[in-house]
Amino acid sequence: MVSGSAATTPKRPVGDATARILAAAEALFAKHGFDAVSMNAIAERANVSKANIFHHFSSKKALYLAVLRVACRDSTEHLQQLFVETGPLPERLTNFTQKQLASMFEHGEVTRLILRELLKDGERQGRDLAEKVFGDNFAQLVEILRTGQASGELRADMDPAMIATLLIGASVFFFESQEVLRHFPDVKFAHDPQRYSSLLVDILLRGILSENGVKHRRADKPGPPSSAQQ
Amino acid sequence: MVSGSAATTPKRPVGDATARILAAAEALFAKHGFDAVSMNAIAERANVSKANIFHHFSSKKALYLAVLRVACRDSTEHLQQLFVETGPLPERLTNFTQKQLASMFEHGEVTRLILRELLKDGERQGRDLAEKVFGDNFAQLVEILRTGQASGELRADMDPAMIATLLIGASVFFFESQEVLRHFPDVKFAHDPQRYSSLLVDILLRGILSENGVKHRRADKPGPPSSAQQ
DNA sequence: TCACTGACTGACCGGTCGGTCAGTAATATC
C-alpha cells in the first residue's frame, strides 16, 4: 500500500492518493468536526473522486479513525521529544511545559483533533486513542515530578498527579482559549505562549518547591488535608 | 430549566411549546453539537411538529442562537452567585473555586454548550455570547485577586490575570477531562470535584500567598521576571 | 355570528448526505 512512489512520475498523481485523502480529512475534521465535514468536501480537497475514498476506506467513520490514529501516532512522537532527563527540576519543568505548549501550537490541527475527541462522551474507539496519547504525556510528567520528590527538590506531601493535571490542564486551556483571552484587556500574555508557560511554571514552582523555608501549612480551614499518601 | 417531566409523556402538551423546543434543543445541542442534531430529532424530543419549530424560530441557526442566549443568561446568573465579599482571601478563593466547579457540573449541559462555542474558530455571533459569560467570570475573579493584592494578602508582583486564567483553566479542564482522568490510576481526585478544587487552591495559595515568610525569589534562572505592572 | 389571528400540523420540496456499482485505465504476471 505504501508504495514508495517518491519522485518517480511527477506528471499526474502527485503523491499517494491515500496520503492526500488522509491529509485533507485531517485538516477538515480538525477544523470543523466529524459531522460538519462531508465526503464530497474531502474528495474535492484531496483531488480524488468520492468513490475513491471508499475504495481506500470502508466508511466515513473508518476514515476518521484512520486520521485519528495517524494524529495520535504523530502526537506521541512529538510528545516523546519533550522529556529531558538532566538538569535541576525547575529547569526541566520549564522546559517540558514550554516545549509541550509550543508543540501543541506547532501541530495545531492534530492537537485540536485529539482534544475534540477527548471531550466527547460517546464513541469508545476514538476516545481510547486520544486517551492513550494523553495518558502517555501525563505519565511522563508525573515521572518527572516523582523524580523531583525523590531528590528532595519538590515537596513530598503533594500529589504529583494533581500537579501534572494542573500543568497539562493549564497548557490545554491556553491552547483552547487563546483566541478568547486575546480579547481581554487584563491579559497580556495571550499572544505569547512562551511567556505564559514561564508565568505558569513560576507560580507552580513557588508553590511546590521545598527548598525555601516555607512552613506555612494552611491556617484557615479544617478542610481535607492534602494527604498525598504515596 | 430543569423541568422534570422527563419520563411521563402525558397525552396533552404540558408547558409552552417554545420552552419545550428550547429545552430539547439545549439538551441535544449540548450533547452532540450543532451539526449532529437534526430538526426532526428536536421536534420529536419536544413533542411538536418540525414545522412548528420553524413557526417559532426562523432557522436552525436562529434556534441554536436562542438556546445559546438562554444558556449564557442562566450561566451568568449562576456565576454571579459565586462572589463572596467578606472573609479572608484564602477562604474566598476556595469558596469561589469550589462553587464555580460545582456550578459547572450542576449545569453540565449549559456549560458544555458554552465551552463548545468558546473553542470554535469561526462563528462570530455565537462566540461573542460565550465570551461575554467567560469574561464576566474572569473579571470577577481578577477583582477578588486585586483586592487580595491591595490588602497585602497576595503578592503584589504577580499578574492577577495569569492567576485567574490558571484557576479558571484548571476548573474548565477538570470538567472537560473528568471522564478521562477517571481512567488514570495515578489520579485519585477524578471523582471528587470538591477535593480537586481544594488541592488546586492549596497549590495556588502556597505559591501566591505572601503572608508567610517567603523571601524566595527564584534562585535558578535569569528568565523573564513576573513583571505584573499593575 | 363572524372575521381575524396565532399556534400548530402533515405533506411535500430541492438538495445533500453516506455509500454502491459497473466499468475503465494502468500495472504487474505469466
Next chain:
DNA sequence: GATATTACTGACCGACCGGTCAGTCAGTGA
C-alpha cells in the same frame, strides 16, 4: 498478447437534511 489485480471514476441510490406551504383549529374581540 492474454490475464489477473489494483486504482480509480461517473452515475446513481435511498435516506435524510433544512425548510416551505396550504390548511386546520381554538381563541378573541366586535
